[in-house]
Amino acid sequence: MxxxxxxxxxxxxxxxxxxxxxxxxxxxxxxxxxxxxxxxxxxxxxxxxxxxxxxxxxxxxxxxxxxxxxxxxxxxxxxxxxxxxxxxxxxxxxxxxxxxxxxxxxxxxxxxxxxxxxxxxxxxxxxxxxxxxxxxxxxxxxxxxxxxxxxxxxxxxxxxxxxxxxxxxxxxxxxxxxxxxxxxxxxxxxxxxxxxxxxxxxxxxxxxxxxxxxxxxxxxxxxxxxxxxxxxxxxxGGKPVFGGVKVPAADAATRRAVASAVMPVIRGLISEGTRKLGHFDDQPAVLDFVGSNDLDKLAPLGTSCPDHFLRTKIAPLVLPFDPATETVADLLPRLAPAIEAYRAGYAAYYERCKRPNSPAMRDPNAVVYLIPGIGMITFAGDKATARIAGEFYVNAINVMRGADTVSTYRGLPEQEAFDIEYWLLEEAKLQRMPKPKSLAGRVALVTGGAGGIGLATARRLAGEGACVVICDIDQTALAVADAALAKAFGRDVIAAFPVDVTKEETVVALFHEAAAAFGGLDILVSNAGIASSAAIEDTTLALWQRNMDILSTGYFLVSREAFKLLKAQNRGGSIVFIASKNGLVASPGASAYCTAKASEIQLARCLALEGAPHGIRVNVVNPDAVLRGSKIWSGEWRAQRAEAYKVDEGGLEEVYRQRSMLKLSVYPEDIAEGVYFFAADLSSKSTGNILNVDAGHAPSFTR
The missing domain is CATH 3.40.225.10 (Class II aldolase/adducin N-terminal domain)
Incomplete structure (x- = not known):
């Protein structure tokens, strides 16, 4: 920044x-x-x-x-x-x-x-x-x-x-x-x-x-x-910035809350055909500009430098708002009419300025959105471009600040601006751009993302072009995973937030942060989990409740918030539950775990019914015996299952491999492949389904 x-x-x-x-x-x-x-x-x-x-x-x-x-x-x-x-x-x-x-x-x-x-x-x-x-x-x-x-x-x-x-x-x-x-x-x-x-x-x-x-x-x-x-x-020196303050800036928490509420709605309205990713900026220079008396005078003039203009478009879209007297509920109904008006204005600009050999009109939506008292939101086809567009508009703000305090600011003449935007050489450059990856423009959120299946899934989705939010209750492991993913894929496309999926307030906050980070959500991978083993008479109420809190209530809470966000965008989406073969097949000495996992599968079926009218698909991946890299296998669960099978802990993976029909071990990357299938358009006509990734376990056959 x-x-x-x-x-x-x-x-x-x-x-x-x-x-x-x-x-x-x-x-x-x-x-x-x-x-x-x-x-x-x-x-x-x-x-x-x-x-x-x-x-x-x-x-x-x-x-x-x-x-x-x-x-x-x-x-x-x-x-x-x-x-x-x-x-x-x-x-x-x-x-x-x-x-x-x-x-x-x-x-x-x-x-x-x-x-x-x-x-x-x-x-x-x-x-x-x-x-x-x-x-x-x-x-x-x-x-x-x-x-x-x-x-x-x-x-x-x-x-x-x-x-x-x-x-x-x-x-x-x-x-x-x-x-x-x-x-x-x-x-x-x-x-x-x-x-x-x-x-x-x-x-x-x-x-x-x-x-x-x-x-x-x-x-x-x-x-x-x-x-x-x-x-x-x-x-x-001493002169008021941009003619003085008209709309004072709201406090930081309010600014971020408003941004997280409006960004998914804007994203849904402007993502017809091409998904957009967002960036929010409320640094002091931006707040000075969007809250100023001169905003309405200067914003329509657009930028001057060609490099600025190519990334920020002919002009920003100003969304009138006053956080001192209004709430986000007042702002949301204004978004669709304002965006439609901008599109109409852009189409008119194209018609006024087009040349006989001009390329066809491109995306008529704004890149830069200015909200008084709140800040600036930018949208583009990828996160880095959205961020860079915002940086260029901050440069334009600084230019306007200087020019308008010592003289009068002037943007590029409209025809000149058009001739740069629709320059045939620029069009040729756009045509040479590589084909986007399969998940480009999408945002995925992975719970339990700091290790094992969650981290492998985050890598798989990011590798296909998605922006990925990882979250986990283990903040130390989360920081390590965040650094590794950012190194591999770039800081622009990775975000990490701690979360306890059993606590409603932290789950709600998580989805607000995801919306503010990238503009919305397309994919939820609900993966946070634990495992326990105990005979029924040794299963305490606390152990039973812990399984239900994390594996049942936790999945409910993240799904509910995902539904809210996906419906606000009105662009469909994909929810993938990481359940277990234990959700289909009972195991002795694991009643709490099996029951909670079965509830996940039933919840997914219910959500598939509710989501279908909105294009929201809900599917389940059932792993079995994924030991490598798994945090649930690094504690008591491993020892308990080894005792149940009468082997030492080192021999447990071989027991599971031999138990499978294909005599193969199952790894986190195998589960991630199943998640990718359900997250991508490869499965666009699949919902309410279960994919077993277990190397073959006949009792788990779903039909």
């Missing part, structure tokens, strides 16, 4: 250049070092934004002669996290030769098709649209970034005047121009006519800076941004 200051007094950027370290690096490595440093601070440029380059003398692989090679960030990369393979490499003389082919802006898209012909050393990294902006500047080292402070100036009505005031002749100014070959020619002309300039502000876009060494270029970029930060702080 961005660490955005709550006032106009923004701290200056730190100079992180380590000359001693840089001296140990090759030229390409120094370019990467410079890039990663700049991309490490979101005030300089956000994820995927900006680009960097170096012009490096290298041996031609064909002739062996030294040639100038342009190393520049390739298409779709992120300067903060990229590696050396993220740079495109081009013969500089061949890139310059393309200028002879260029006859005007009508050739913009055609020029992109020629860039591969300039590739050095068969580098497969695709070139970005900004390549000529770097290639035609004479400086050997060039940075292009999108700093909030600079864009605040670039997006103001007095952009050119303020640029002169802040930097004098050191940094020049160019009017708005969509990135491409023509803008590259503009930059070339500017550099030729202003040989002492150290950079240029692009109106409504960002900052270009350059230098004669990597270190000089980096320090010039940081120094130029710091001048803007200091100037804005000086000019805006």
């Amino acid at each position: 961005l660490d955005t200051p709550t006032s106009n007094q923004s701290p200056l950027l730190a100079d992180l250049w380590d000359a001693a370290h840089a001296a140990t690096l090759s030229e390409p490595e120094r370019l990467l070092y410079r890039s990663n440093l700049l991309g490490s601070d979101k005030r300089i440029t956000n994820y995927g934004g900006g680009n960097t380059s170096s012009k490096i003398r290298m041996a031609d692989p064909l002739t062996g002669e030294l040639v100038d090679v342009l190393w520049v960030k390739g298409s779709g990369g992120d300067i903060g996290s990229m590696k050396l393979d993220g740079f495109a490499t081009l013969y500089l003389d061949k890139l310059h030769a393309l200028a002879k082919r260029y006859t005007g802006e009508e050739m913009e898209d055609a020029m992109v098709d020629l860039y591969p012909h300039t590739t050095f050393n068969l580098n497969p990294r695709a070139t970005s649209i900004d390549t000529p902006l770097h290639g035609f500047l004479p400086a050997r080292y060039v940075d292009h970034v999108h700093p909030d402070a600079v864009i605040a100036i670039a997006a103001s009505a007095d952009s050119r005047k303020i640029t002169e005031e802040v930097w004098g002749g050191e940094i020049g100014w160019l009017p708005w121009r969509r990135p491409g070959f023509e803008l590259g020619m503009w930059l070339k002309k500017f550099a030729e006519e202003n040989p002492t300039a150290k950079g240029v502000v692009l109106e409504a876009h960002g900052l270009f800076t350059w230098g004669d060494s990597e270190e000089e270029c980096y320090k010039r970029t940081v120094g130029s941004i710091n001048k803007a930060i200091a100037w804005l702080a000086d000019k805006s």
Whole structure:
């Protein structure tokens, strides 16, 4: 999450250049070092934004002669996290030769098709649209970034005047121009006519800076941004932010409660055809904006920087609300009409601005949703994109804050915005996106997720593209499982919350947290469990009740809350119970456990009946003798079952293997495979079913 200051007094950027370290690096490595440093601070440029380059003398692989090679960030990369393979490499003389082919802006898209012909050393990294902006500047080292402070100036009505005031002749100014070959020619002309300039502000876009060494270029970029930060702080000090407060922020608990209530409803309304995932942000900068007097004036203007706009759409959807006088019950009925109105407005925007060759209209739903007093919600096809869209809109908020306190903020003209959004080159990039995984866009919640079957299930579902919430009563094991899953699949798609499934209030809180984390729910895997063994006369009431509390009441509580969430979304869903063959077949000395497991199966059947009209499927996976990694087999249960079979504990797994019809052991991953079948569309026409994963146990046959 961005660490955005709550006032106009923004701290200056730190100079992180380590000359001693840089001296140990090759030229390409120094370019990467410079890039990663700049991309490490979101005030300089956000994820995927900006680009960097170096012009490096290298041996031609064909002739062996030294040639100038342009190393520049390739298409779709992120300067903060990229590696050396993220740079495109081009013969500089061949890139310059393309200028002879260029006859005007009508050739913009055609020029992109020629860039591969300039590739050095068969580098497969695709070139970005900004390549000529770097290639035609004479400086050997060039940075292009999108700093909030600079864009605040670039997006103001007095952009050119303020640029002169802040930097004098050191940094020049160019009017708005969509990135491409023509803008590259503009930059070339500017550099030729202003040989002492150290950079240029692009109106409504960002900052270009350059230098004669990597270190000089980096320090010039940081120094130029710091001048803007200091100037804005000086000019805006003491002025009310966004015209002052209109709707004060609710307390943190209320904000999260409102978000968790509205996100599933919004998600259901906008997930026709493609499931969306949500992200909630209530940091101070967001609350300043959504609760301000100027919200209604500024929000419709949208963003200015093209990188911001591509991720946040033409404008956000503002959902009027005042937590001081209203409740979420007042807000919920407003959602559907507001979303429908936004869609209609977006369709009208498309019709006004479309070109003869424009791609078909894309998803007409908003990406950014602003709620006064509560915060910002963003939705996209995956969690990372939703989060990044929110980060970009925070950048836009910071830009509007700066621009509107020293001048007047201006967004991109509507036609320009449309031409960027529906740029044929962007459409081609979308068409090259890989096919989504089978559970992409879905949210799964797994109880008992810290080990054994639960952890294996979480891995299986996350591996198929789902966002996964794991929960467990064992907080130590939960933390270990959370870290392992996040390392394997990324922090964006994994969340972990402690829960005691026998306590109603903690179960209710769990589902609120899941909704706030990802926007809703699609899959519930009810897996939390225990096991016990005792003759009936030795079964205490406490032991009986503990089995019922966890295995019966616990399954009821999580299912009830899942039903509420799934019905609020109105997009169906899948609930999978991890029961046991003991729910079908009685075992001596385990009456409490068998009875509780049988109740799970009967509950699943009841829920299958109730869920069917809403597209909610409920199925059961019955394991048997899953010893490896299972927490229930690490305690008394293992010893008790070993005693029942008259073997030592080490021999118990072999007893179960030999007892099975297939003479195979059953592992957590086998159960996870059964869960995946019921969770995925593979079983879209199955509900009320039981799948035995037990290596064959004839008494457990369901028919």
